[in-house]
Amino acid sequence: MADLAEVNRLQDELLKQPQVQLPVSHLIHGQMYARTVFIPANTIVIGVLTNLDNICILHGDITVTTDESVMRLVGYNILPASKGYKRVGFAHADTVWTTLIHTNGKSVDEIELEMTDEPYLLQTRQNLIQPPEI
Numbered sequence: 001m002a003d004l005a006e007v008n009r010l011q012d013e014l015l016k017q018p019q020v021q022l023p024v025s026h027l028i029h030g031q032m033y034a035r036t037v038f039i040p041a042n043t044i045v046i047g048v049l050t051n052l053d054n055i056c057i058l059h060g061d062i063t064v065t066t067d068e069s070v071m072r073l074v075g076y077n078i079l080p081a082s083k084g085y086k087r088v089g090f091a092h093a094d095t096v097w098t099t100l101i102h103t104n105g106k107s108v109d110e111i112e113l114e115m116t117d118e119p120y121l122l123q124t125r126q127n128l129i130q131p132p133e134i
Helices: 002-013 108-115
Strands: 024-029 032-039 045-046 054-065 070-081 088-102
Touching: 002 045, 024 108, 032 045, 032 108
Parallel strands: none
Antiparallel strands: 024 032, 032 088, 045 088, 054 070, 054 088
């Protein structure tokens, strides 16, 4: 897994570039939350630092950091994602990424605040929360 400090340095540089708006869909059902993101080909993505273990379901072609190593995932893949990590990926082709999280949250807003301490980095919240002052 990539060093968090290295990921944050890459993130700081990428945030200086024009951002690609990624379509996100949400489903909450039976104490589960499914967050699905469409990642266009040739896009670099960096997730948020997660507070909750989750499961990732991917379909496409993406090279991504996993709990174990950097992997190129082609086609349909399911993998565990432990809390405490921040994923980095490059989509070689259009990719659909669904994250499944167990939650007691009743709304996307509640769940986003539960799943990460970096909600201000989520595109779905960028107009709602300002980053903490450092």
